[in-house]
Amino acid sequence: MQNINELFLDHDSPAGRLVRGLAAFGAATAGQLSKSTGLGRSTVSTALTELRDAGIVIDVDAKASGFGRPSQLLSLSPGSGRCAGVLLGLGEIRIVICDMTHAVLSDVWIPIRRDYTPEEAADQVRDSLTSQCQSLGITIADLLGVGVAISAPLSYDGKVLNGDVLPTWAGVDLAEIFSTRLDCPLHAENESHCGALAEMTWGSTVGESDFILYKFDLGVGGAIVRDGAVVRGVSGSAAEFGHIVLDPDGAYCRCGNRGCLQTYAGGYHLIRRAEEFSGQPVTIDQFVERAREGRIGYRRFIEDAAEKAGWGMGITSSILNPPLFVIAGKLATIGKAFLEPLERSFNRHTLQHPDLPGVSAPRFVVAKFLGNDDTVMGAVALVLRQHGRIVSPAT
Numbered sequence: 001m002q003n004i005n006e007l008f009l010d011h012d013s014p015a016g017r018l019v020r021g022l023a024a025f026g027a028a029t030a031g032q033l034s035k036s037t038g039l040g041r042s043t044v045s046t047a048l049t050e051l052r053d054a055g056i057v058i059d060v061d062a063k064a065s066g067f068g069r070p071s072q073l074l075s076l077s078p079g080s081g082r083c084a085g086v087l088l089g090l091g092e093i094r095i096v097i098c099d100m101t102h103a104v105l106s107d108v109w110i111p112i113r114r115d116y117t118p119e120e121a122a123d124q125v126r127d128s129l130t131s132q133c134q135s136l137g138i139t140i141a142d143l144l145g146v147g148v149a150i151s152a153p154l155s156y157d158g159k160v161l162n163g164d165v166l167p168t169w170a171g172v173d174l175a176e177i178f179s180t181r182l183d184c185p186l187h188a189e190n191e192s193h194c195g196a197l198a199e200m201t202w203g204s205t206v207g208e209s210d211f212i213l214y215k216f217d218l219g220v221g222g223a224i225v226r227d228g229a230v231v232r233g234v235s236g237s238a239a240e241f242g243h244i245v246l247d248p249d250g251a252y253c254r255c256g257n258r259g260c261l262q263t264y265a266g267g268y269h270l271i272r273r274a275e276e277f278s279g280q281p282v283t284i285d286q287f288v289e290r291a292r293e294g295r296i297g298y299r300r301f302i303e304d305a306a307e308k309a310g311w312g313m314g315i316t317s318s319i320l321n322p323p324l325f326v327i328a329g330k331l332a333t334i335g336k337a338f339l340e341p342l343e344r345s346f347n348r349h350t351l352q353h354p355d356l357p358g359v360s361a362p363r364f365v366v367a368k369f370l371g372n373d374d375t376v377m378g379a380v381a382l383v384l385r386q387h388g389r390i391v392s393p394a395t
């Protein structure tokens, strides 16, 4: 029997397909694995026996896993492999290492100045991962892979298409910079796509194969999930909902255009308006808190933002007709002061209006991950789901 790192890359054998299925789900029954892989029940049963004998797959208690199903749940053995997720954030880098049951073994935050260079980031990631791996008795080369989440759209081969939160990174080749420092497979994706993967793996959309995620945070991002996979588009920059133009004469946007949705419903722009209003510096967390409390002025800021957010989502719905919208990001934590006017505006701006006969209006849910857990866990999910690989192993 191959080891788990080899099985992960074996796309032909039933054992390889089951290992990747269990890595993506965390835990599953033989029936679920048969359905998700398309393998017959007897083929699944034979391969599972081999994987159990090799110590790669274990039986887990259904109740202990919170599923409550009568069928036996299976999972990868916790010690059979490790993978890491990296968030390259604004003024911080966060790195987690997980085992094959998705348990977090190590979680490190590294403060770094806001205008850090790609080389500095890669050095920090290498040094921290080296010591995190050492404390777990492994090396970076033992990892199944490292997933990197970044606040910018990425090409399929790991080039930053433009820098929004990290403007000086436009054109940077992540594959080149990280592959010289990390001796393992590398995966990379923009943070909103990572957020969708985290929700699919651990959050509000487990079991959902089609949905659209809108993330309202400092900027506005999103993801389109079709048939259980994140749609990336021809260049990797699909679902940049923040740059839907609502007014060609509107405020200038970081993308070089004017009147983008982000200039109305993105945290940066809202904070700037709040600072003009209050005459004092305002952080995104202060903004969210004051809007939630319904403070004078802030209530209006957030209602206006929600109006434009619903408009953008209505356009998206008319084009794609999704069954489900997930609302993520810090503005979602404001609650009904943001979500109610957003839904009213959505209904005004879409063909999928709930009052129209024969129309199935989309459901709305709030994301489970609302801090930056979505991004870093989504980076782990890049490896577990084998999404967005930019560097293959030397083998």
Ligand SMILES: [Zn+2]
Pocket: 242, 243, 253, 254, 255, 256, 257, 258, 260, 262
């Ligand atoms: Zn824009």
